[in-house]
Amino acid sequence: MTNGYWDRILHVDLTRGDTRVESLGEAFWRRHLGGRSLIAHYLLREVPKNTDPLGPDNVLVFACGMLTGLPFPGAGRHSVGAKSPLTGAFGESEAGGFWGAELRHAGWDAIVIHGRAAGAQYLSIIDDQVELRDAAHLWGKETGEVEDTLRQAQGDRLLRVAQTGIAGENAVRFALIVNDLNEVAGRTGLGAVMASKNLKAIAVRGTRKLPVADNAPIQQTARWVIDTMEDNHYNFHHFGTGAAMLGKHLEGHLIVRNFQDGQWTPEQVTAIDAKTFAESPYRQKMDGCYACSVRCKKRAKDEAMGVEPRYGGPEYETLGATGTNLQVDDLPVLLRINQRLNRVGIDSVSFGATVAWAMECYERGLLTDADTGGIPLRWGDGETVLKLVDLVARREGPLGDLLADGALAAARRLGRDSEQYVVHVKGLEVAMHDPRAMRPMLENYPITPTGGDHTGAGRHRTSLRNTVGLCQFLAYDEPRVTDLVRGATGWDVDDEELRAVVSRGLSLARLFNLREGITAADDRLPKRLHEPLLKGPLSSRQLAAEEVRTIVTDYYSEQGWDPTTGAPLLGTLEALEIADYAEYAPSVVPAGSGPRRLPPAVRTIEADERHEE
Amino acid sequence: MRVEVHLHAELARLAPDRRGVLTLDLPEGARVADVLQRLALGEQRRLIVGLNGEATQLEQVLPDGARIDLLTPMAGGSPERSRQ
Numbered sequence: 162m163t164n165g166y167w168d169r170i171l172h173v174d175l176t177r178g179d180t181r182v183e184s185l186g187e188a189f190w191r192r193h194l195g196g197r198s199l200i201a202h203y204l205l206r207e208v209p210k211n212t213d214p215l216g217p218d219n220v221l222v223f224a225c226g227m228l229t230g231l232p233f234p235g236a237g238r239h240s241v242g243a244k245s246p247l248t249g250a251f252g253e254s255e256a257g258g259f260w261g262a263e264l265r266h267a268g269w270d271a272i273v274i275h276g277r278a279a280g281a282q283y284l285s286i287i288d289d290q291v292e293l294r295d296a297a298h299l300w301g302k303e304t305g306e307v308e309d310t311l312r313q314a315q316g317d318r319l320l321r322v323a324q325t326g327i328a329g330e331n332a333v334r335f336a337l338i339v340n341d342l343n344e345v346a347g348r349t350g351l352g353a354v355m356a357s358k359n360l361k362a363i364a365v366r367g368t369r370k371l372p373v374a375d376n377a378p379i380q381q382t383a384r385w386v387i388d389t390m391e392d393n394h395y396n397f398h399h400f401g402t403g404a405a406m407l408g409k410h411l412e413g414h415l416i417v418r419n420f421q422d423g424q425w426t427p428e429q430v431t432a433i434d435a436k437t438f439a440e441s442p443y444r445q446k447m448d449g450c451y452a453c454s455v456r457c458k459k460r461a462k463d464e465a466m467g468v469e470p471r472y473g474g475p476e477y478e479t480l481g482a483t484g485t486n487l488q489v490d491d492l493p494v495l496l497r498i499n500q501r502l503n504r505v506g507i508d509s510v511s512f513g514a515t516v517a518w519a520m521e522c523y524e525r526g527l528l529t530d531a532d533t534g535g536i537p538l539r540w541g542d543g544e545t546v547l548k549l550v551d552l553v554a555r556r557e558g559p560l561g562d563l564l565a566d567g568a569l570a571a572a573r574r575l576g577r578d579s580e581q582y583v584v585h586v587k588g589l590e591v592a593m594h595d596p597r598a599m600r601p602m603l604e605n606y607p608i609t610p611t612g613g614d615h616t617g618a619g620r621h622r623t624s625l626r627n628t629v630g631l632c633q634f635l636a637y638d639e640p641r642v643t644d645l646v647r648g649a650t651g652w653d654v655d656d657e658e659l660r661a662v663v664s665r666g667l668s669l670a671r672l673f674n675l676r677e678g679i680t681a682a683d684d685r686l687p688k689r690l691h692e693p694l695l696k697g698p699l700s701s702r703q704l705a706a707e708e709v710r711t712i713v714t715d716y717y718s719e720q721g722w723d724p725t726t727g728a729p730l731l732g733t734l735e736a737l738e739i740a741d742y743a744e745y746a747p748s749v750v751p752a753g754s755g756p757r758r759l760p761p762a763v764r765t766i767e768a769d770e771r772h773e774e
Numbered sequence: 775m776r777v778e779v780h781l782h783a784e785l786a787r788l789a790p791d792r793r794g795v796l797t798l799d800l801p802e803g804a805r806v807a808d809v810l811q812r813l814a815l816g817e818q819r820r821l822i823v824g825l826n827g828e829a830t831q832l833e834q835v836l837p838d839g840a841r842i843d844l845l846t847p848m849a850g851g852s853p854e855r856s857r858q
Contacts, residue, residue, distance in 0.1 A: 395784040404783035408845040411824040427827040427843065436783055440793065698829050 164374040165227050165649035166190050171269050171291060173284060175358050176217060176276030180291050191652055192738060194662050195226035195270065196628040197618075200242030200253055201669030203273055205745040210676055214246035214350075215332060215357040217277035223264070223323070223363070226630025227649050230265030230371055230451065233383040235632035237262050237451030240346075246357075247334040247350035247511065247567050248588035250679045251610040251670045254337070254351055255627055256323075257458075258344030260365060262451035263321040267367030278359035283311070283324075286365045296361040301327065303504045304339055305471065311364045323363045326506020328554040329356035333565040335511035335590075339503055343458065343473030344450070347508040348614050349589060350567075374651025378644040386635070387454050393636040397457035401447060402634075403435035403477035406485070413697025414598030416486045418540060419517035420584045423595070423694030429490040433480055435459070443496055445470040450632070457634060461496045468496050475499040475509075478615075481593030482513025487520065487546055494543035498550060505554035514590030515568040516549060518583055519560070527577045534558040584689045587612030587679060597690055597704050607684045607709055608716045610670035619716070621762065624663040660763040664720060665737050668729040671722065676746035681727045684713045721760030723751060730755030737763075775800050775838045779809060782845040788813060800836065807832040809842055820847060 168190065170183040193199055200222045212218040221243045228236045239261025245252030264272070267288050281296040299307050308322045321341060329336035329352035336352030337345045346352075355361075373379065386394065396404050409415040410430045413423040431437055438444055443463055449456035459474025475484075475495055483489060483498050502509050516538075522528035523538035530537070536545065536558075552561030563571045569588045572580040584591045589612030596603035602615060609619040616633055618624040626633055629646060637645075639656060646654050674683075686709055693703045717724050721733030732755030734740040743750040779789075779796050786794030798812060806823055810816050810832070823830050824843035836842070 395787075400783060405822075405845045405847070407782055407824065407843055408822040408847060411822050411827075411829040411843065411845075413829070427824065431782075434782075436786065436794070 163187065164372050164651045165646075166195070166270050167265075167268050167371075169269050171272045171286070172275065173272065173293070174275045175278040175282065175293070175360060178278070178293055180293075190227070191650075191654075192662070192665065194628050194646070195229070196224050196240040196255075196630055196666075197242075197253060197624060198628050198662060198666035198669065199224040199271055200240060201251070201666050201673060202742075204242060204244060204251065204673050205669055205676075205742055207273070207275070208244050212244060214244045214249065214252075215353060217358070219244050219354055219357070221274040221351065221354050221358065221360075223272040223274075225261050225265050225270050226628055228645055229630030230262035231373065231379055231645075231649060232452045233379045233645070234386045234453040234455055235635035235637070236630065237453060238626075238630045238632050239264065240627055240630070241338055241351050243351055243354040244677070245349040245351075245589075245611070246332070246353045248612050248679075249677055250587050250612060251673045252349035252351060252354070253611050253627070253670075254346035254348040254614075255616060256338070256340055256344045256346040257450040257632060258321075258341035259451045260321040260323045260340035260344070261630065263365045263367050265367065265371055266369050267365055268369050272363065274355075274358055274360060276358065281359050281361050283362040283364060284360065285315075286363065287315075288366070288368055299361045300330065303327065304342055304506060305469070305504060307362055308342055311362060315364065315366070317366055319366065321365045323365075324361060324506070325352040325355040326504070326554070328505050328507045328565075329353050331554060331556045331565065332357065333507060333553060333556070334567045334570070335508045335515070336506050337508045339506055342471050343503060345503070345508070347510065349611055350508075352506045373649050375648040378641075378648035382637070382641060382645060383452070383454070390454070394455045394457075394634075397455050397634055398447070400435040400439050401457045401459045401474070401476070403475070403480045404439075406430050406434045406477070406480065410697075412598065413694060413699040414595040416481050416593045416595060418488060419486065419514075419521045419582060420591070420595065420689050421521070421694070422696045423699055424697040425485055425488065429488070430485065432490045433484045433492050433495055435477070435480070438474065438492065441492065443468070443493065444474070453632070455634065461499070463493055463496055466493060466497055468500050472500040472503045478593050479509040479513070482510045483516075483546060486513050486517045486593065487543075488541040489543040489546060490541070491543045494547060498543070498547050501547060501550040505550060507550060507554060510592050511567055511590045512550070512553065514584060515564050515571065516546060518568040518572065518579075519564060521582050522575070522577075522579050525582075527579045528575065532563070532575070533560040536560055581688050584687050585613055586686060587683050589613045591687070591690070595690075596686060597694065597702065598699055603704075603709070604712055604716075607686055607713050610667065610674055619667065621660060621663050624667060625659055628662060628666055657763060661737060661759065664760055664763050665739055667720060668722075668734060668737060669739060669742055671720075671727065671729055672742060672746040672749055675728055675749045681713070681725065684727060685709055719760060719762040721755065721758065721762075723754070732757045733760050736760075775802055775804065775836070777809065777836055777838075777840045777842055779813070779842045779844065782843060784846060785815075785844055788815075804836050805832065806830055806834045806836065806842070809836070810844075813844075815844070821845065822847060
């Protein structure tokens with residue numbers, strides 16, 4: 162009997178229509194802990210170089226962490242990964258809700274999907290009972306209908322469903338995977354990968370209790386969160402994300418008009434923020450993920466407009482991407498946009514950012530009515546943004562099809578020098594936090610393996626949480642996280658060992674990216690973010706390219722990578738006990754490079770990193 | 775002199791109605807710091823303060839009828855956070 166994990170990975174080969182169980186052994190689990198590191202393990206080993214992300218040779222990994230599904234707040238997280246169809250790079254995204262916990266309660270640590278089914282399928286997992294079933298009747302259906310149908314067929318309202326939507330079916334390159342209808346693995350287009358395999362959904366029900374070595378840290382943590390709620394999690398508990406967006410406006414780094422302005426108006430910002438939502442008739446209640454007392458998830462309702470609580474409510478990223486960035490100040494319209502995105506399975510960040518690029522191009526005359534099929538694209542036109550959700554999801558019309566490939570591909574297709582207005586890193590549209598003002602984002606976006614993702618995590622705190630399956634919002638310090646991992650597993654892990662796990666995942670993801678042709682030249686910020694903001698107190702500042710370069714090269718050194726190319730050195734890989742992965746990235750690791758030594762990132766304590774919504 | 779103070783997010787609980795809007799009578803020449811003192815926020819680690827929609831400083835003298843917005847950096851993001 163193990164503690165903290167089952168040592169059971171479910172492999173599903175859709176081409177052959179069969180499944181198998183893999184056990185990796187204690188040494189592996191202690192070295193990787195799950196999540197990011199497990200995804201990197203499979204992407205390097207199983208995905209051939211230059212694989213088409215939407216072809217059968219890509220793999221799709223659903224990876225829990227060592228803490229996923231344990232009964233304390235923040236443990237309802239799982240990771241999903243594949244080679245990204247949006248960026249061609251390492252693709253990874255995390256989701257909350259109940260699905261990941263349910264998978265662990267069913268006796269599984271991860272699922273690896275291989276191949277492509279001949280026709281639409283869904284995967285049913287009821288504890289040990291695993292079955293591929295026909296999903297022709299679910300193809301083309303919206304997410305709510307799919308979940309209803311599967312629950313009805315199983316006769317179980319607690320069946321947990323992760324699924325790709327209509328957008329994924331149409332190969333929208335920023336399609337997401339939604340679970341529980343309102344929690345999403347949003348970034349890097351993983352829903353398109355799932356649909357490319359003709360896998361519509363994974364329905365899970367689990368009835369097992371995960372064994373742990375010592376329950377005390379888990380119980381103490383759950384109690385601590387409740388007892389200190391008003392001190393540590395007040396904003397999340399009462400408002401969810403996005404309660405203080407006015408702060409960004411006042412300080413001059415609100416995301417407005419495709420990262421141009423930095424400010425809007427106080428009245429418009431507060432018309433859509435989470436506090437206004439909380440006091441509005443549109444809030445049904447706040448809700449939580451598995452075992453979480455913080456309950457930071459909004460549930461919106463607007464019966465007249467058909468907005469249903471089960472599709473959740475807008476998080477800060479959605480309020481930013483489709484609200485401030487597009488200057489849409491109509492809260493009810495934003496609630497409808499949020500719901501449509503979840504019903505068809507589109508990432509709100511990439512969607513909003515891609516529309517923002519299109520609106521700027523339209524304003525500049527680079528994108529014309531002939532290109533848009535006669536649809537005018539104007540800042541603040543929420544009803545048009547709402548219509549665009551469906552046009553993109555179905556690739557309808559010239560505009561829907563253009564935007565469905567993401568901002569960078571759209572700009573390259575359009576030409577007309579429009580690429581300079583794409584705000585992306587490695588092809589992933591930048592999230593709604595401006596690195597010109599926020600140092601943690603400046604230090605994160607250029608080097609995160611997934612690109613412009615605020616949770617994609619190139620740094621220790623966020624990376625560790627994406628590895629062990631822990632929410633970024635919980636105010637746990639590092640010793641508490643260490644105690645939780647110790648409690649779950651019974652291993653005498655310490656801070657340095659957890660830092661080594663993080664570096665392992667980052668080095669493996671780096672190997673993958675370098676093998677796929679994503680190099681040091683891609684570790685940078687786009688032109689727009691080196692331009693001054695047009696409004697507000699930061700408008701006199703300009704971010705120098707040299708500053709980013711210094712951050713990047715310092716990071717390479719911290720990780721034990723080549724200071725020029727960012728290639729992991731052999732000595733680093735040896736010290737991290739992952740040198741055998743170098744063979745999956747031929748010619749990437751300089752032969753005989755560097756002494757066998759743990760990188761500085763493992764040996765030293767970084768300055769406190771705080772997470773943003 | 776009268777000013778209107780809008781307390782956002784977690785600070786809203788400091789207002790009598792917990793909804794976060796209150797009116798203060800202050801002497802002529804009062805500064806932003808006086809508002810914080812009146813609300814017992816002087817010890818707050820860091821606040822974002824807006825005066826009529828723009829960021830301001832503690833020593834700024836307040837005009838009559840001013841709107842003051844107060845937030846903590848939590849849940850909204852701040853360039854200062856990284857330096858803490």
